[in-house]
Amino acid sequence: MKRIVTTALAASLALGLAACGSDSGDGSASGAGDKSVTLVTHDSFAVSDDVLKAFEKQSGYTVDILKGKDAGSAVNQAVLSKDNPQGDVFFGIDNTLLSRGLDNGIFTPYEAKGLERIPEILQLDAGEHRVTPVDYGDVCVNYDRAYFEEKNLDPPQSFDDLADPRYKDLLVTENAATSSPGLAFLLATVDEYSKDGWEDYWSKLRDNGVEVVDGWEQAYYERFSGAGKGDKPLVVSYASSPPVLDMESRPKEATTGVSTGTCFRQIEFAGLLANAGNAEGGKALIDFLIGEQFQQDMPLQMFVHPVRMNTELPEVFLRYGEEIVGPHSLNPPTIDDNREQWIKTWTSLVVK
């Protein structure tokens, strides 16, 4: 009897596999065509339908968008699959992770058309053109205006302010190990207090009652009093958060403000993936990402700043946002050499 059961089971397995075989054949055929180009990116990527359609019409390529999880794991996934990449262009590697991508050789050099319209300070790989800057944004402490007006207290503007007892128990930030704004905030303090002084600063911050949560959503929407039902009037978020928050209710003055001395600049890049199946299409796609249409569409889609000079900003950005002058930054190789050690030290200092 067992032999018969076995045969029956084997037969159904063969049937199952045959069915799978024909289907997977269809699946891979659609990805391999020369007329489509695949963009690998993170889950925050967004673009207007008509802007994307315009590119498809004008270039003749259809675009497949493959979204991973957050930026960090998207980059890691690209590193792991570099010999046989999942697509042609990667978008969304930022200056905190750039060296990891470059050192692992996941990109092929390509000098994009229109590069001369991007300020040189944003072109971190200008010598080799392995990546092209597409947007930038600043991670800064946001404050709840109503809270500080009611308490008759000036909102903090600098890192020193945040450690001041007047602002005790008011700040919530994200876990630097799991959240990109959390890491940016840590890096900003390293830039401000140097490699030797940042640990002292964080001890003070801890003594001043800083709260750490896992992700940005939790910090901004659950703990921050300016945007949600939380009770903390200070949160680590983005310089573009105030325009986003107010874009629908449109109050006279922004309900939240930005502590301009606490900002860290994040620049996001796109690059042609090494071993890409459709390199020509990939190049066209990169040109498109820094072209006028995409750059104008981007602020209200992803709430970041266009890199293309003289791109007009949406009205809500001008009205509720603030242009950050002289933000903190660190060069990518320094970040890459120390990231892990800093996060480890930070974790044992603040979280545990």
Add this chain to the structure above:
Amino acid sequence: MAVPAAFFAVFFAYPVGAIVARGLRDGGRWQFGRIPGVLGDPDVLGVLWFTLWQAAASTGLTLVLALPAAYVFARFDFPGKQLLRALVTVPFVMPTVVVGSAFLALTGRGGVLDGWWGIRLDTTVWAILLAHVFFNFAVVVRTVGGLWAQLDPRQEEAARVLGAGRLAAWRHVTLPALGPAVAAAALMVFLFTFTSFGVIQILGGPAYATLEVEIYRQTADFLDLPTAAVLSLLQLAAVAAVLAVHAWTVRRRERALRLVAPETTARRPRGAGERALLGGVVAVVAVLLLAPLAVLVERSFATPGGHGLGFYRALQESDGTFAVPPLEAVGNSLAYAAVATVIAVVVGGLAAAAVTRRAGPLVRGFDALLMLPLGTSAVTVGFGFLIALDSPPLDLRSSWILVPLAQALVGVPFVVRTMLPVLRAVDDRLREAAAVLGASPLRAWREVDLPLVRRAVLVAAGFAFAVSLGEFGATVFIAGPDRPTLPVAVARLLGRAGETNYGQAMALSTILMAVCAASLLLLERVRKNQAGEF
């Protein structure tokens, strides 16, 4: 045996080996010298210590709370018993993201307990331990209760007639018979809690990490593959040890026990003491198991404009979070789970048949090996699939079949464990008798084997289906962005801010729960108190 062995070689051993090798090989040479360095790291030791003690504590707590329930389900008859048994099993197959959010809704900031009494348990160890009890309650109830129901109560009565006190009779008669089953259940719970991932991530906050969480962080956050590889090997070794002990207890359990039909051992509870016990068990089940599920359902209807179907209606629209309306995830999940079930039943059935037919240490080793995927880090499997199955002849990376393959990997152990006892019980002489009486082999199979095995296949398929439906860890890495499964869609909705997204996540979870509960209720009808190993 060839088919299941090949399946495991290609879809388990090879991908896992590839990702471990990526971490431990440098310039074509193995770098085992890295192992002591990682194991000597005090942070890693801290993680290992937490993994061990929380698993031990979770197992103890689960046993304390679930053993009385096993007794009640085995010995008492009461109205609604079948429904309650099915409900108790629902948590076991729920995806951790859903359970995590249910516990947050119950014990987190602004949750039900916070609102009523100001009690918050999130980011404490208690939330983790209680969530583990929630998940594994059914393992104890099913494994121990199934056997308990078939133990002849007259043996204990006989001992009492011979003058033994109540406790002594229990200790000398029932406990030795139950012991191996309790040990096996405890080991399974230990295995599941030792490799806990979603619960720790969602409820533990940044401060707690199990080995599994640390493997994920090292791989996905730091891309420190060498450390991740060493941790994966460490976890694999620990799991293999647990499984070896488990296999040993299972074999001891197979020693002959005098078993009777479960219908004859259960009766109405008598007296105040027994009724109090039943009441207590029902109360524990209600508070620990049903309350989180009920909160989830309640939240799915609690729209800003009062209770209604608003969140369910919103599931039909696509809003930019997904390329498709979230409701399509239901169809995706059902299709994936159906394919995964077919694969799991075929592979698991063949494996069970092979293990029954032959004995000896090799086959016993194979039996234990089949359980290994249950204890292997899902992130290791997911990333392994990503880097290993990407070149001809096995270029499956952009194919949808990867998802059901990964899900089947978790389903197979359940199929094997359900089919084994039944296959072992089929008496070869029955078939020979049929042949002697003139039946063709096909007819003999149809008349003798099929009726005996069919029920086990159905039960196994039901389990594999429910488990596949809930699989999250590996699926999240390989599910195509345009074809999310239910748990993946729930996780993505939970990761987005805003009341509507949260409500939609709760609504999708409720749908998932309903599908799981329905398939388990069907199972319950087919199964009629069979003593499987789960």
